[in-house]
Amino acid sequence: MKYCAFLRGVNVKGTNMKMADVCQVFKDAGMKEVISILASGNIVFSSDKNTTELKTILEKAMSQHFSYEAFLFVKSQKETEVFWNSIPFEKKDELHIYGFVGIPRVEKILMEEFQKAGQVENEKAAIVNDIFYWQVPKGNTLDSTFGKVLGKKSLKDQFTSRNVNTFEKILKKF
Known part of the structure; x- marks a missing residue:
């Protein structure tokens, strides 16, 4: 299933990270087809896991890799379409x-x-x-x-x- 992770507080107030590094963290955490959109922390990816599992896995991976308390919100492609529509x-x-x-x-x-x-x-x-x-x-x-x-x-x-x-x-x- 396709998802987008929306990271909170990325590249503001001293929490700086390159999106290529963020994408690598997602890949290392088992996500597929990982790409970033803009530098504000929007990562599109594929996974067979559900949003609750993904949130836990990805927040932990981001927190460990970047040494900060990561917060992110995972939405499916369908849910993301609702935001636009x-x-x-x-x-x-x-x-x-x-x-x-x-x-x-x-x-x-x-x-x-x-x-x-x-x-x-x-x-x-x-x-x-x-x-x-x-x-x-x-x-x-x-x-x-x-x-x-x-x-x-x-x-x-x-x-x-x-x-x-x-x-x-x-x-x-x-």
């Missing part, structure tokens, strides 16, 4: 749209945090098919109140986010 906002050049990949029900936690945060003009959030989507004007991603919430250490093992254009690139590689 469920985007609730119209794409506009002046806006970023992010989809969040994470543990079950993390979308509810994210919506609660979003509703507590102050929003800038054109900043929106929606849950579609149990996926949390966030729209924010370009240039405001890290400065928005909600953007700052996303960096909370208490949430680091619960989700990662990707610009929705990344999902399109991933799907082309499947």
Whole structure:
């Protein structure tokens, strides 16, 4: 079966790694047809194992190889297609749209945090098919109140986010 692993915190805040090295870790852990998409930690691969087993195996392998506490989220090709096909906002050049990949029900936690945060003009959030989507004007991603919430250490093992254009690139590689 084809999967994509979405790594959290790769090539940000001092956690730097080459995607070729990450792909080798995946191969050494028994994954097949391993390729990376962008430098943000998106690895497409094949395996006969289920997502729970893969998460455990790959987090352990990444943590040992790179000497950091790895967090990643594994989605099947079909699940990744849902991320792309469920985007609730119209794409506009002046806006970023992010989809969040994470543990079950993390979308509810994210919506609660979003509703507590102050929003800038054109900043929106929606849950579609149990996926949390966030729209924010370009240039405001890290400065928005909600953007700052996303960096909370208490949430680091619960989700990662990707610009929705990344999902399109991933799907082309499947």
